[in-house]
Amino acid sequence: MSEGQRLNRNTLAKQNRKLVIAPYLFILPNLLIFGTFIVFPSLLGLYYSFHVYDGLNPMKFNGLDNYIKIIGDREFWSTIGRTGIYAAIVVPLIYAAALGIALLLAREIRMRGFFRAVFYWPTMISYIIVGLTWKWIFGDSFGILNHLLTVVGVEPVGFLTSSFWANTAVIIATVWSRAGFFMVIFIAGLQAIPTDYYEAARLDGATGMKVFRYITLPLLKPTSLLVVMLTLIDAFKAFPLMFALTGGGPGKETTYIVQYIYEIGFNRQELGLASAMSVMLFILIGGFSALQFRLSKGGAV
Amino acid sequence: MTRRTTFKLITSMVLVMLLIVLTACGNSGTSANGKQATLDFLWFSDGKEGEVIKEIIKDYEQTNTQVKINLIEVGFKDIQTKLKTMLSGGKPPALSRVTDTGSFANQAVDLTPYMGNADQFKDQFIDSLKPYYVMNDKLVAAPMDVTANGLIYNKTLFDKAGVKVPTSPDQVWTWDEYTAALKEVMDKGGARYGMVWDVTPHRWSTLLYQYGGSILTEDGSAAAINNEAGIRAMEKFKQLHQEGIMPESVWLGGENPNNLFRSGTVATHWAGNWMISNYKDITDFEWGVTYMPKETQRSSVPGGKFLMAFEGSGYEKEAAEFIEYLTSKEVNSKYNQESLFMSPRKDSSVLNYEFGKEMFEIFADELKNSSPLAANDWSRQTLISKISTDLKNNIMDVLSDKATPQEALDRTAKLINEAIGSQ
Numbered sequence: 106m107s108e109g110q111r112l113n114r115n116t117l118a119k120q121n122r123k124l125v126i127a128p129y130l131f132i133l134p135n136l137l138i139f140g141t142f143i144v145f146p147s148l149l150g151l152y153y154s155f156h157v158y159d160g161l162n163p164m165k166f167n168g169l170d171n172y173i174k175i176i177g178d179r180e181f182w183s184t185i186g187r188t189g190i191y192a193a194i195v196v197p198l199i200y201a202a203a204l205g206i207a208l209l210l211a212r213e214i215r216m217r218g219f220f221r222a223v224f225y226w227p228t229m230i231s232y233i234i235v236g237l238t239w240k241w242i243f244g245d246s247f248g249i250l251n252h253l254l255t256v257v258g259v260e261p262v263g264f265l266t267s268s269f270w271a272n273t274a275v276i277i278a279t280v281w282s283r284a285g286f287f288m289v290i291f292i293a294g295l296q297a298i299p300t301d302y303y304e305a306a307r308l309d310g311a312t313g314m315k316v317f318r319y320i321t322l323p324l325l326k327p328t329s330l331l332v333v334m335l336t337l338i339d340a341f342k343a344f345p346l347m348f349a350l351t352g353g354g355p356g357k358e359t360t361y362i363v364q365y366i367y368e369i370g371f372n373r374q375e376l377g378l379a380s381a382m383s384v385m386l387f388i389l390i391g392g393f394s395a396l397q398f399r400l401s402k403g404g405a406v
Numbered sequence: 407m408t409r410r411t412t413f414k415l416i417t418s419m420v421l422v423m424l425l426i427v428l429t430a431c432g433n434s435g436t437s438a439n440g441k442q443a444t445l446d447f448l449w450f451s452d453g454k455e456g457e458v459i460k461e462i463i464k465d466y467e468q469t470n471t472q473v474k475i476n477l478i479e480v481g482f483k484d485i486q487t488k489l490k491t492m493l494s495g496g497k498p499p500a501l502s503r504v505t506d507t508g509s510f511a512n513q514a515v516d517l518t519p520y521m522g523n524a525d526q527f528k529d530q531f532i533d534s535l536k537p538y539y540v541m542n543d544k545l546v547a548a549p550m551d552v553t554a555n556g557l558i559y560n561k562t563l564f565d566k567a568g569v570k571v572p573t574s575p576d577q578v579w580t581w582d583e584y585t586a587a588l589k590e591v592m593d594k595g596g597a598r599y600g601m602v603w604d605v606t607p608h609r610w611s612t613l614l615y616q617y618g619g620s621i622l623t624e625d626g627s628a629a630a631i632n633n634e635a636g637i638r639a640m641e642k643f644k645q646l647h648q649e650g651i652m653p654e655s656v657w658l659g660g661e662n663p664n665n666l667f668r669s670g671t672v673a674t675h676w677a678g679n680w681m682i683s684n685y686k687d688i689t690d691f692e693w694g695v696t697y698m699p700k701e702t703q704r705s706s707v708p709g710g711k712f713l714m715a716f717e718g719s720g721y722e723k724e725a726a727e728f729i730e731y732l733t734s735k736e737v738n739s740k741y742n743q744e745s746l747f748m749s750p751r752k753d754s755s756v757l758n759y760e761f762g763k764e765m766f767e768i769f770a771d772e773l774k775n776s777s778p779l780a781a782n783d784w785s786r787q788t789l790i791s792k793i794s795t796d797l798k799n800n801i802m803d804v805l806s807d808k809a810t811p812q813e814a815l816d817r818t819a820k821l822i823n824e825a826i827g828s829q
Contacts, residue, residue: 159509160490160494161490161493161494161509161510161512161513162512244655244661245653245654245655245659245661246598246653246655246661246666246669247661247665247669263654263655263659264659265655265658265659265660265661266654266655266658266659268806271659351659351660352660354658354659354660354802355654355658355659355802355806356658356799356802356803356805356806356808357799357802358806368795371486371487372791372794372795373791373792373795373796374509374791374792375792
């Protein structure tokens with residue numbers, strides 16, 4: 106080996122090393138933020154979950170007691186059940202609404218930009234404001250809807266005091282505030298489908314529903330998976346909207362799991378127990394995501 | 407750009423990031439050795455007391471030039487969380503206005519050595535407040551104002567219906583007379599609802615004491631809420647909703663009772679005395695305060711706002727001195743008189759309010775005629791904060807037909823006994 110070659114090899118190795126480090130350096134700033142604000146608090150939560158802790162006085166280790174308590178807590182499981190039902194209704198509704206709007210607005214129609222904006226607008230409003238806005242509509246004594254009902258001579262409805270209507274109100278508000286966001290994702294997905302397929306289908310004589318069923322839907326599978334997964338996680342983490350709209354009421358009818366955990370942690374000052382519940386919720390959501398990913402084979406078409 | 411400069415750029419970016427994170431976490435506090443002592447004072451306002459305290463602080467700073475008070479104002483709902491964060495983060499404020507003295511008792515400065523004669527200091531205040539601020543013989547806080555629950559009514563609606571309200575303590579309604587009066591105001595006066603009641607177990611418990619019940623036994627060793635008196639009180643509460651005298655939208659739908667009363671369509675509002683300053687600006691109708699009805703006895707529920715100094719702020723002594731100043735007769739009377747609050751001092755029970763003087767007299771009378779069990783229950787704040795959400799939920803279960811009064815209160819009693827056992 107000549108001197109020149111060796112030198113060359115050395116610089117090459119050096120460059121290679123740099124290339125190996127560079128990507129890590131690039132993600133370092135993000136990793137630092139992620140670590141400080143997500144990973145570290147999560148680990149701390151896991152640590153708390155094995156203790157009795159009120160946020161102020163010294164922690165007491167109590168092993169798995171918090172978890173045992175949760176397993177026997179009827180209230181916890183009925184709240185999970187309620188959250189599950191809410192998710193089971195809200196996820197398909199958002200999926201259908203977002204896809205429907207996207208199909209309409211992916212076409213070349215007049216004032217397309219305006220309509221897209223109209224549907225996207227609500228996603229930019231914070232959940233608290235969405236909740237308060239709908240409270241002004243559904244409110245029992247001050248709501249616009251009840252006012253209008255009285256004007257036309259219909260008995261006012263206890264929108265926020267009846268279990269059925271309160272849940273309906275929450276679902277309507279959720280769909281309204283989230284559909285626009287997923288509409289954008291669907292529009293992107295729809296535009297990524299090559300037009301050749303549609304042309305081919307049309308040549309074969311397929312129309313309307315058939316094109317949708319055999320071309321659009323299958324080719325949207327990765328997008329659909331993403332949307333379903335995000336909405337499902339969203340649904341299980343729902344809290345601020347209900348907090349502002351119904352306060353979790355009437356009674357506990359619209360109290361979902363995150364609000365329940367919040368109440369245990371901050372109203373009852375049992376941070377250890379609340380942390381253990383969060384860990385359970387984390388496992389549950391993680392399980393869902395894994396299952397979905399497996400069922401859809403990672404979104405492969 | 408060459409690789410080398412890219413590398414440098416990245417390294418410096420990372421360093422800047424690290425620096426930001428580190429300085430954000432670092433302690434920027436000032437030393438206690440300096441001449442000027444800056445006292446962080448955590449505060450919340452229900453009405454106009456924030457303005458009053460600012461004036462008092464200004465006066466204090468003028469005579470005590472070495473002390474500067476830094477008033478940190480937060481919403482009432484956030485005070486507990488904010489204070490907890492500051493304490494567990496190792497940066498306690500010098501002092502804070504608090505309602506829940508029990509939660510922070512372990513972090514509080516024992517004011518005993520700073521107050522000269524501690525017994526004399528305590529004797530200045532209404533006796534029923536003592537369990538709130540004396541814990542394990544430690545003087546953990548000092549009372550700033552005292553609160554009572556009472557009955558605010560829409561005078562215009564009562565007049566329209568021709569219904570008279572009691573004007574002296576010997577005329578107080580029984581609960582049956584009171585409900586009959588409300589029905590009349592609804593029928594003849596056109597009120598949509600007879601009464602609204604704040605959604606808190608504290609306000610709800612007024613009914614419990616009037617029916618002769620209590621949350622705990624007198625010695626605090628067990629739950630008493632599910633005894634016969636408790637069940638009767640709960641049945642009454644349910645009945646008031648069933649008969650449409652109380653709207654379900656408040657307890658079940660989260661509607662704000664203040665707004666309902668302000669709309670002029672509700673005959674009475676059961677609230678705290680702080681609502682007097684809140685309702686001061688109502689011009690659409692006339693309103694007043696009257697005596698609450700009784701069943702087996704009269705009762706209100708005492709409460710208060712306290713000042714607490716914290717260990718580890720570096721200004722324990724200065725904070726204690728400031729608390730002594732704020733609770734002194736002259737300053738405390740000025741504070742309560744101008745804020746339209748009631749003084750916890752025995753020697754300032756009659757203040758010269760510029761508004762609603764006669765209303766305060768009624769509230770003071772309610773307080774004087776309260777069941778001793780009320781203060782006994784509510785001064786056990788650590789316990790109460792553990793069970794009050796459950797109590798509220800159980801009351802709601804009764805209203806929404808998910809539990810009978812007996813079932814709901816038995817469940818509550820079980821939780822109370824568990825909470826007592828784990829203390």
